[in-house]
Amino acid sequence: MDKFIVKGPTPLKGNIPISGSKNAALPLLAAALLADEPVVLENVPRLQDIYTFNNVLRVVGAQVQFQDSENRVIIDPSNVNYLEAPYDLVRKMRASFYMLGALVGKHGYAKVSMPGGCAWGPRPVDLHLKGLEAMGISISLDKGYVIAKAGTSVPGGRYRLEPSSVGATINLLLAAVLRAESFTIENAAKEPDVVQLCKVLNSMGANISGVGSDTLTIKQVRTLSGGSFRNDPDRIEVGTFMIASAMLPGSSLRLIGCNAEHLGDFPNLLRQTGTKVDLDGEVISVQAPEILKPVSITTDIYPGFPTDLQAQWATMLTQAHGNSTVTDTVYFDRFSYVPELSRLGAQMKLAKNTVHIQGPNLLEGASVMSTDLRASVSLVLAGMAAKNTSEILRVYHLDRGYESLEDKLNAVGAKLSRAQE
Numbered sequence: 292m293d294k295f296i297v298k299g300p301t302p303l304k305g306n307i308p309i310s311g312s313k314n315a316a317l318p319l320l321a322a323a324l325l326a327d328e329p330v331v332l333e334n335v336p337r338l339q340d341i342y343t344f345n346n347v348l349r350v351v352g353a354q355v356q357f358q359d360s361e362n363r364v365i366i367d368p369s370n371v372n373y374l375e376a377p378y379d380l381v382r383k384m385r386a387s388f389y390m391l392g393a394l395v396g397k398h399g400y401a402k403v404s405m406p407g408g409c410a411w412g413p414r415p416v417d418l419h420l421k422g423l424e425a426m427g428i429s430i431s432l433d434k435g436y437v438i439a440k441a442g443t444s445v446p447g448g449r450y451r452l453e454p455s456s457v458g459a460t461i462n463l464l465l466a467a468v469l470r471a472e473s474f475t476i477e478n479a480a481k482e483p484d485v486v487q488l489c490k491v492l493n494s495m496g497a498n499i500s501g502v503g504s505d506t507l508t509i510k511q512v513r514t515l516s517g518g519s520f521r522n523d524p525d526r527i528e529v530g531t532f533m534i535a536s537a538m539l540p541g542s543s544l545r546l547i548g549c550n551a552e553h554l555g556d557f558p559n560l561l562r563q564t565g566t567k568v569d570l571d572g573e574v575i576s577v578q579a580p581e582i583l584k585p586v587s588i589t590t591d592i593y594p595g596f597p598t599d600l601q602a603q604w605a606t607m608l609t610q611a612h613g614n615s616t617v618t619d620t621v622y623f624d625r626f627s628y629v630p631e632l633s634r635l636g637a638q639m640k641l642a643k644n645t646v647h648i649q650g651p652n653l654l655e656g657a658s659v660m661s662t663d664l665r666a667s668v669s670l671v672l673a674g675m676a677a678k679n680t681s682e683i684l685r686v687y688h689l690d691r692g693y694e695s696l697e698d699k700l701n702a703v704g705a706k707l708s709r710a711q712e
């Protein structure tokens with residue numbers, strides 16, 4: 292098992308290229324199964340979750356070529372004949388559950404294991420299943436597997452997501468485009484990942500209206516074509532590097548290949564800390580302030596503050612001059628990083644779904660353990676701010692979601708090395 296050795300404190304200066312979004316690529320990989328022709332996806336990051344999902348596609352019979360050096364995936368779904376996504380693969384990542392919508396949508400049948408993924412907190416799939424049933428798809432459970440069955444067409448209808456859910460919105464879209472006569476998703480997720488999926492599906496021949504709004508209506512089409520599509524940049528990676536530049540004194544970063552529109556109000560929130568943020572097309576420049584001001588946040592569904600950035604924001608606030616809070620209303624128990632940051636000297640107190648932070652803290656190197664993807668990168672940020680050397684254990688979590696993280700950070704002045712635990 293790998294670990295990171297981080298020497299700090301280190302300011303960051305230079306350019307960082309932004310990778311394609313993992314969270315946006317995974318639904319596109321699933322959507323490729325709906326086509327009658329090969330699908331080419333560009334700007335797909337080299338990440339463990341992508342490799343895992345590619346293997347899920349291969350299990351069901353798709354031919355998958357991942358041209359790593361080009362960040363390109365070619366999927367030929369013409370030989371899909373095994374309509375089951377087994378536990379051994381689905382347990383490794385929750386996004387494999389998209390196979391439920393893709394397989395039943397294309398073939399009228401799916402048998403998919405209940406999902407796995409990050410260890411923190413329950414994220415039930417009830418919304419997915421109830422939405423499919425509302426569409427007219429038969430759902431049954433058998434020894435940890437979900438079995439979905441549908442005729443050539445199902446009536447559709449309407450279903451309201453409470454709460455709004457990215458995963459459920461995606462699964463319902465995948466199931467509906469080829470099966471549902473007319474199906475409307477109310478309170479649909481509006482995240483860029485969902486918008487990109489809708490646009491790609493429509494380019495393939497789907498009939499989805501309301502794209503970008505919280506009400507999506509899908510009209511049945513009989514076939515979808517293939518094509519070549521470019522994946523969006525990773526807005527969470529962008530936000531992570533923006534936070535890194537803000538919290539490390541003397542830092543100045545240029546992030547290349549961004550889409551600032553996907554960040555919502557995040558740049559303005561970061562400016563409130565005193566950080567200088569310039570948006571220039573696909574380039575975002577971030578310069579650390581002399582004194583970092585505390586800015587409390589509460590996560591919310593898009594376009595609110597993303598839950599995938601709250602751990603990094605809380606880490607940044609340990610360096611702010613004053614008291615602040617971070618509240619997560621999306622996932623109440625996504626705070627496993629708090630005791631680990633405390634080992635480094637952070638003054639943090641957790642109360643229910645809010646962490647109270649007293650800053651600024653002089654962080655000192657220590658050995659800490661990663662528990663999930665975003666918690667892991669927050670520990671790397673803290674290690675770069677801390678005096679002396681830190682060890683970040685179990686960085687396999689990072690390899691699931693950040694492409695070439697140590698290479699990108701070392702290129703702009705960080706001192707990270709990978710070693711065996």
